[in-house]
Amino acid sequence: MSGLDQALRDQAAGIASGELDPGELLDECLARIEERNPELNAVVATFPEESRRMLEEAPAGPLRGVPVMIKDEWPLPWRAETVGAASVPGVQLKPGESGPYRALRDAGAVLAGVANMHELGSSSTGNTSVYGAAHNPWDLARCPGGSSSGPGAAVAGGLVAGAVGADGLGSVRYPAAYCGLTGLKPTFGRSAMEGHHIANTETIVSGPLCRDAADCRLLASVLFGEELPAAVPRALRIGVIRDPFWEDSAPGVLEACEAALESLRGEVDGEVVEVELPDQDLILPAALLVAQSEEVAHLTPANVNALSPELGLINRSVLKLRAIVPATLTARAFLVRAQVRRNLAELFERVDLLAWPTVPAVAPPLTEPVVELPSGPASADAANARHGVLANLTGVPGVSIPVGLDDGMPVALQLLGAWGSDALLLDAAEALERATDREFVELRPAALA
Amino acid sequence: MEAASAFQNYLQSALETFGIEADEEERAVMAGVWSIYEPGMELLRDVDLDGVQHERRPDLSKAPEG
Numbered sequence: 001m002s003g004l005d006q007a008l009r010d011q012a013a014g015i016a017s018g019e020l021d022p023g024e025l026l027d028e029c030l031a032r033i034e035e036r037n038p039e040l041n042a043v044v045a046t047f048p049e050e051s052r053r054m055l056e057e058a059p060a061g062p063l064r065g066v067p068v069m070i071k072d073e074w075p076l077p078w079r080a081e082t083v084g085a086a087s088v089p090g091v092q093l094k095p096g097e098s099g100p101y102r103a104l105r106d107a108g109a110v111l112a113g114v115a116n117m118h119e120l121g122s123s124s125t126g127n128t129s130v131y132g133a134a135h136n137p138w139d140l141a142r143c144p145g146g147s148s149s150g151p152g153a154a155v156a157g158g159l160v161a162g163a164v165g166a167d168g169l170g171s172v173r174y175p176a177a178y179c180g181l182t183g184l185k186p187t188f189g190r191s192a193m194e195g196h197h198i199a200n201t202e203t204i205v206s207g208p209l210c211r212d213a214a215d216c217r218l219l220a221s222v223l224f225g226e227e228l229p230a231a232v233p234r235a236l237r238i239g240v241i242r243d244p245f246w247e248d249s250a251p252g253v254l255e256a257c258e259a260a261l262e263s264l265r266g267e268v269d270g271e272v273v274e275v276e277l278p279d280q281d282l283i284l285p286a287a288l289l290v291a292q293s294e295e296v297a298h299l300t301p302a303n304v305n306a307l308s309p310e311l312g313l314i315n316r317s318v319l320k321l322r323a324i325v326p327a328t329l330t331a332r333a334f335l336v337r338a339q340v341r342r343n344l345a346e347l348f349e350r351v352d353l354l355a356w357p358t359v360p361a362v363a364p365p366l367t368e369p370v371v372e373l374p375s376g377p378a379s380a381d382a383a384n385a386r387h388g389v390l391a392n393l394t395g396v397p398g399v400s401i402p403v404g405l406d407d408g409m410p411v412a413l414q415l416l417g418a419w420g421s422d423a424l425l426l427d428a429a430e431a432l433e434r435a436t437d438r439e440f441v442e443l444r445p446a447a448l449a
Numbered sequence: 450m451e452a453a454s455a456f457q458n459y460l461q462s463a464l465e466t467f468g469i470e471a472d473e474e475e476r477a478v479m480a481g482v483w484s485i486y487e488p489g490m491e492l493l494r495d496v497d498l499d500g501v502q503h504e505r506r507p508d509l510s511k512a513p514e515g
Contacts (some may be wrong), residue, residue, distance in 0.1 A: 033471060071486060073513065102456045169499070186511050188509035189508075189510035190510065202507075202509050203509075220511070241480060277469065280454055281488075281489060281492055282489070282492060282493055282496060284486070284489050285489035285490050285492070285493045286493065288475045288486065289493075301467050301469050304469055305468075305469060305470050313474060313475065313478060314478055314482075315481070316480050317471070317474075317475040317476075317477060317478035318462070318478070318479070318482055320469050320471050320475060321460075321479040321482060323457075323467065323469060323485065324463035324464065324469065327489060329493055329494060331492070332496075332498060333493065333495055334503065335498045335503060336498070336501075337504075337507075338501060338502065338503055338504040338507070338513070339498070340512050341499045341504065341507070341512070341513045345512040345513055348512070379485055382485050382486070394509070395509030395510060395511075418512065419510060419511050419512050420510075420511070
């Protein structure tokens with residue numbers, strides 16, 4: 001097996017023990033990007049000289065010499081982020097040392113490239129970018145998920161073993177789900193975020209996308225600046241909210257997630273508890289409005305009238321729509337957030353985890369991102385957001401875990417935990433891997449098998 | 450249809466009031482996007498939140514106090 005196909009932690013261990021040459025590993029990574037990226041479009045920039053300089057100067061950290069990628073959402077000292085867009089209204093993006101860059105550098109990691117993303121981070125599909133859409137390695141005609149489309153496609157496509165994404169309304173978990181990866185949305189504020197162009201955010205976090213939970217733990221520990229200890233969880237109380245998360249998921253997704261839930265319950269000698277969370281129907285609109293309030297200050301008439309014609313039609317239109325959303329609605333969204341956070345805190349007194357499908361249907365076509373649900377056809381964005389935004393609205397962590405295939409495409413189970421329970425979520429993900437003999441984290445797209 | 454019409458009226462007047470330029474294609478996208486989220490937005494507009502207290506200095510990294 002090529003060193004590049006090993007787990008992130010095995011690459012790090014191999015380099016530390018002298019079994020792997022980090023220079024050869026980087027060369028292999030860059031060659032693989034050259035070979036596979038024309039199809040995947042997962043990577044929008046490489047910089048071999050900077051990568052080699054990072055390797056030469058890499059300290060003896062937990063990722064010394066290991067190539068990784070970062071989403072096009074943070075500046076690097078030699079490159080301003082573009083957020084997948086021709087321009088960002090009202091914001092001047094500049095090169096710089098962002099928090100995730102520093103965390104990776106100080107851990108000894110080597111940035112092999114910048115990964116693609118959905119334009120302005122505005123969709124769960126990844127089908128629009130100023131660089132062109134990234135493609136799902138499981139089926140190049142399907143969405144890789146967004147907005148961290150490039151990190152998802154890069155790891156699933158075997159270009160690197162780990163990548164840093166950003167999750168503002170589910171944007172790490174959706175591509176992890178669509179691409180068959182494990183993705184962690186950390187508790188708000190725990191992972192490195194400095195330098196993000198939305199400095200006032202209360203919804204966006206950086207988070208890892210890797211092939212399994214142990215690699216996510218390693219990369220998350222780097223982003224957190226503290227080690228996330230591993231433990232074997234026992235007697236977990238797993239809360240299940242049937243309506244709408246389970247009842248309105250595609251049959252193949254439901255079947256795989258039900259099986260995974262039962263496997264997890266058995267492995268941790270736990271119990272599955274049917275629960276309810278009040279105000280379900282208010283969570284999505286509240287999350288959308290809270291998130292958009294973080295950017296709306298720049299949406300002046302002058303700025304939105306001067307939007308680049310290179311910006312996609314949907315984003316041009318939605319930015320103008322955002323500029324006129326009544327303030328009353330946004331103020332009420334913050335009231336709902338307060339209420340939902342209180343309700344969720346009460347719920348986490350009774351259960352350790354909440355579980356439901358990360359997305360209610362597998363990756364749709366890039367050209368028509370619509371999914372078929374029991375309730376009827378739905379925009380993939382609206383359907384996915386229903387499953388993803390609670391974690392961002394409230395600040396709690398969430399993890400997406402691959403649990404099977406439907407129509408040849410990955411299916412994923414999402415677990416949410418109380419604030420600060422990031423390590424527990426990864427413990428549970430590892431328990432599920434054990435219970436299923438790692439069957440689903442070892443699956444690879446047919447083209448790469 | 451009534452709600453869509455109300456939205457179209459609001460869209461027209463708000464864009465004009467704020468001096469935001471939008472062509473027909475952009476207006477059609479706005480209407481389409483709004484129609485997806487409209488039921489939730491209407492619920493948010495109308496739901497009784499009078500008894501709900503704001504969080505004082507919310508810290509999203511932690512459970513709410515109190």
